[in-house]
Amino acid sequence: MSGFLRCFAAAAAFMSASAAEAQDSFYADKIVHVLVGHPPGGSYDFYARLAADMLKASLPGVKSVIVENKPGGGGLVAMGWFYTQAPRDGTWVAVLPETVGNTQLMEPDVGKWDVRNINYIGSFATANSAFVRRKDSPSKTVDDMRVKETIAGCTGTTAQSYQYPALLKAVGGFKFKMICGYPGAAEYTVALERGEIDLVSSAWNSWRVTHKALIAAGDLVPVIQAGLKRHKELADVPLMQEVVDDPGAKKVIEFASAGSAIGRALLAPPGLPAARIDYLRSVFDKMTANPAMIDMANQRGLELDPAPGKVVQGYSDAIALTPADIVKEAVAAFR
Numbered sequence: 001m002s003g004f005l006r007c008f009a010a011a012a013a014f015m016s017a018s019a020a021e022a023q024d025s026f027y028a029d030k031i032v033h034v035l036v037g038h039p040p041g042g043s044y045d046f047y048a049r050l051a052a053d054m055l056k057a058s059l060p061g062v063k064s065v066i067v068e069n070k071p072g073g074g075g076l077v078a079m080g081w082f083y084t085q086a087p088r089d090g091t092w093v094a095v096l097p098e099t100v101g102n103t104q105l106m107e108p109d110v111g112k113w114d115v116r117n118i119n120y121i122g123s124f125a126t127a128n129s130a131f132v133r134r135k136d137s138p139s140k141t142v143d144d145m146r147v148k149e150t151i152a153g154c155t156g157t158t159a160q161s162y163q164y165p166a167l168l169k170a171v172g173g174f175k176f177k178m179i180c181g182y183p184g185a186a187e188y189t190v191a192l193e194r195g196e197i198d199l200v201s202s203a204w205n206s207w208r209v210t211h212k213a214l215i216a217a218g219d220l221v222p223v224i225q226a227g228l229k230r231h232k233e234l235a236d237v238p239l240m241q242e243v244v245d246d247p248g249a250k251k252v253i254e255f256a257s258a259g260s261a262i263g264r265a266l267l268a269p270p271g272l273p274a275a276r277i278d279y280l281r282s283v284f285d286k287m288t289a290n291p292a293m294i295d296m297a298n299q300r301g302l303e304l305d306p307a308p309g310k311v312v313q314g315y316s317d318a319i320a321l322t323p324a325d326i327v328k329e330a331v332a333a334f335r
Helices: 003-026 043-058 073-085 100-106 142-147 160-172 185-194 204-210 212-217 247-261 274-289 291-299 309-320 324-334
Strands: 031-036 064-069 092-095 119-125 129-134 150-154 176-180 199-203 220-226 264-268
Touching: 003 274, 031 043, 031 073, 043 064, 043 092, 043 119, 043 199, 043 204, 043 264, 043 274, 043 291, 073 092, 073 100, 100 247, 100 309, 100 324, 119 274, 119 309, 129 160, 129 185, 129 204, 142 220, 150 160, 150 185, 160 176, 160 199, 160 220, 160 247, 160 324, 185 199, 185 204, 199 204, 204 212, 204 220, 212 220, 220 247, 247 309, 247 324, 264 274, 274 291, 274 309
Parallel strands: 031 064, 031 092, 150 176, 150 199
Antiparallel strands: 092 264, 119 264, 129 199, 129 220
16 A cells, blocks of 8 residues: 555544544433334334433433333324424434335325435334234134134224234225224233234234233234234244235235334434434444343343344335335225
């Protein structure tokens, strides 16, 4: 290497180190907030609290990291606030629904945002949903659910707990009857255990924490999953697109399920300086590779299969570019 190149490399390394130090110093004595659009007790909240504890240990000099629950509309109330009002300096991050891109396209009156302006910091894990039934549910198999009424519990029509069963009802002829109004995952899973409802669609990374023993005992049974590929722990459970025959229906289901690749992700609002986004992404990559942080997740029973922020950003941007005819078919199916 020539003397000039050595000097250039040394200068670049110095500038990079200086930039990192500047970002480190920004968080000194700051309070960081992790927004979650759901109540305590579900996987969004679990990962928001994991994010808070990881960031507390990873942001030099940070004063505290606080989880802020802002439930409503299946997480969309929080999303709307985060997009329009959250401070644009890196002191507010969030764990929000992986379906916000779908909502933007399908319900523009609700999804008044552009996910291409959101800054994904990284994903902790993918988020396949699992349709889980009671052991004594009248409908025990996929074929049963096509011919017998099966009562599915849900929060509201903007949440996947409603939308996934509604989609299979519309494009696959399933006899689901949706009963909505439960505040969150904790409430509708209690209703499932009590026999008030027969089935619930909820994130597998929540089921595997909150109901591990009941699933292992066979009291609760996963029968269908939503995602682009089968979760490794649900290798024998079919995907939604695998239980329908029509090619058009399969495409609509894949669009509706595309957010599973985004999963439980940490994101920042629009308008952050590029250097701060890069810094937060670097912090995320380091903390999710840290053995102490991996052990923290394991102790809580939380799956950790991280993806970098730029990769997750690509998943989100791809959803925003879904062809209009597929979106139109999905809108018709959910109605």
